[in-house]
Amino acid sequence: MNFGLSEEQSMLKKTVRKFMEDRCPTTFVREMMADAGGYSPKQWQEMAELGWMGLTIPEEYDGMGMGLVELAVMMEEMGRAVLPAPFVETLMAAEALLQAGSAEQKKEYLPRIASGELIATLAMDEPEGFWEAAAIKAKAVPEGDGYKVSGTKLFVPYANAAGLIVTAVRTAEGAAPEEGITLICLDPKAPGVTVTPLKTMDQAYRLCEVQMDGVAVPAARVLGEAGQGWPVLEKVIRKYIVALSAEMVGGAEKAMEMTVQYAKERVQFGKPIGSFQAIKHRCADMLVDIEGSRGSLYYAAWAVENDVPGADLAASAAKAYCSDTYFKVTAGSIQCFGGIGFTWEHDIHLFFKRAKRLETTCGDATFHRERIAELWL
Amino acid sequence: MDLTFTPEDQEFRERVREWVQKNLPEEWKDSIPRTQEEREIINRQWDKKLYEGGWAAIAWPKEYGGMGATLIQQLIFNEEMAMADAPEGLMHGKGMLGPTLFKFGTEEQKKKHLPPILRGDVVWCQGFSEPNAGSDLAALQTRAVIDGDHLVINGQKVWSTWGYLADWCFALVRTENTVPKHRGITYVMIDLKTPGVTVRPLDQITGVHDFCEIFFEDVRVPLENVVGEINRGWYVAMTTLTHERSTAYLGHPIRFRNQLERLADLARNTKRNGRPMSEDPVIRQKLARSFIEVESFKHIVYRTISSRVRGEEPGAEASMAKLYYSEMLQRMTELAMEIEGPYSQLVRNSKWALVEGDWQYQFLYARAATIAAGTSEVQRNILAEHILGLPR
Ligand SMILES: Cc1cc2nc3c(=O)[nH]c(=O)nc-3n(C[C@H](O)[C@H](O)[C@H](O)COP(=O)(O)OP(=O)(O)OC[C@H]3O[C@@H](n4cnc5c(N)ncnc54)[C@H](O)[C@@H]3O)c2cc1C
16 A cells, blocks of 8 residues: 555656646746747647657557546646646547547547647636536537537637537437437548637636537547536546646645745744744644645545546546645635735745636536535435 | 555455454444543453454564554555544554654563563553644653763653543653754653642533643653653654655545445435435535545555655655645535534534534544544645645
């Protein structure tokens, strides 16, 4: 029994930390906030050369063949750096291909994802609904050997940069909302697709509207069996929320470190503010929340990777807990910084805003607690 | 990262499980609501039974009658005991004094005191706190003066759990007034039958009395009962406290999980206006929160154990675990009250009381969790100062 990182995992952590410190300081994040695309193709390529885009892609498709624990390790470090790039979405699109793709589809996309050539993302939410199967209404009607798709997808990460959007559409109305959902490999360049970047509170991340207006999707672009998309998506989401939880733990930890550092330096009433218990105890609570969250995160990563009973519960527990923690920690951090924490110039708002975005991705804490109640009670 | 146990550990688990199943009488199960007197009798009998079975103190070194169990084995043992819903026994001797004597005791002290602890023959209590020394323990004032080969003790201890049951007390006394307060303290074992000792139980908010005041009036204690050196007691006490905070909770995650399942049952079985409380969206949110916390506490414990297996010293992490579970436990029992609604007003032996009034007892008892063994505020100070390095 070892509830801790192996030597290789610790090495990986160090490598990613070093890279992020060198190549993704907050000055870089701010550059990307102002950048039209919202990420750096050069940095993307550098990460790809280290093999990271293929981290969880099997070796036969030029990946590294690692699992969710390793991805969690990496995401923690990316969370610390508030990385502006569709890294996890690309890996999750690859995951959908691995789960449901045909041999040809895997061969076509996965090596290009692993090499960094292809950025991929996921499109699920729509204007009228989100987080649940019932939300998926974008309509696909049979045409030729494939479908003609119309509808609007919202909050699609980096659709502006992606060459592939794994998109959930409805090919049939079933008795239950989970029935009749189909996954397609949408080419953003296909006629009828319009991608519009949205103005987001977390400026270090691009979210887009993807409009589909009678887009022709050939059978070769259908992922898995028609109507069987939801179970695949559920599996992908389960990994996605664990990866997001890791990003949140990493971000929360960095925010706490910045706060503790400041609390040691900032002097008021002749003493460092960190000697006041109102500040000190807030920091201790941050530590406890982060440790608790990290435990739930790594347990979930291990449980999902090994598909043990209760893995769904563990994933939702991690998402709920880490969402609350990241928000609470960054909100508390701003308070500890005082006026300077309210300035644009100070970095803490990058974390605060990232916390809010990650919280609402794939279900917030309230959503996942209700899911726990459903699965458990 | 690997959360599986080795075949040897698995086998050890089987052995413990088999033994408990055979030896734990159904009516001794820990979660059965009962009076304090019944609880004490069972605890003492269970300690003896553990001894007969060879399980009295598995963490103790073999030379003192233990098993020299690894930390993982202790975890497994505590987990199995928790899973079987076994009583926790009277832990002060085994859990606190024993480990202190291994480190600081003389050969005579070990020979005299360890075997009876193991057999469950002698009950110990802890005499650290005083009316004017709680969180600031080093401010303690109970005076001890050397007179020939004896210490003569005058003063008062308070909040000593099981004081009225105990045969002996390990205590901190002041032997020097002219030096900084930590350096004038001595750690001593006191036979509570010595003339001049008066033990007075104190009624608690639960209506029962676990803890006591202990008064000392010219109590003569042989110098051979001093553990460690005169005036070095503070450092000896730190060992006791580290043990109080470090392994005691290994079985807690499972006990809390079982308690949580009972809470879910309470929600399923309690109806308000015809609808089970388990269907109420607010209650569901709170139950799920408790679920997350109970699970996370387990992970905190596992992470701490793993770091110690890797060779890291037990440190302030114990403060984290203690802070975490005590506050979590309060939220859980508060939720039970919320689920019961107006029934939460009724206690044991009342007509209409739910679950024999057990949640009321748990609810009240949980207030002690954030006070005893170091208050939550003190734990936060420790975490902030020792782990985060914030100034005092
Ligand atoms: C059920 C129970 C069983 C116990 N069993 C034993 C036992 O067997 N043996 C034994 O020796 N003792 C025992 N105790 C005593 C326990 O260790 C003390 O109650 C505890 O250390 C707190 O001390 P106090 O009660 O004097 O409170 P105080 O120290 O007076 O604290 C009062 C309040 O002030 C806060 N406070 C104090 N100092 C600080 C600070 N520096 N910063 C912030 N806040 C502070 C505390 O957190 C608390 O909220 C027991 C207590 C209980 C409730």
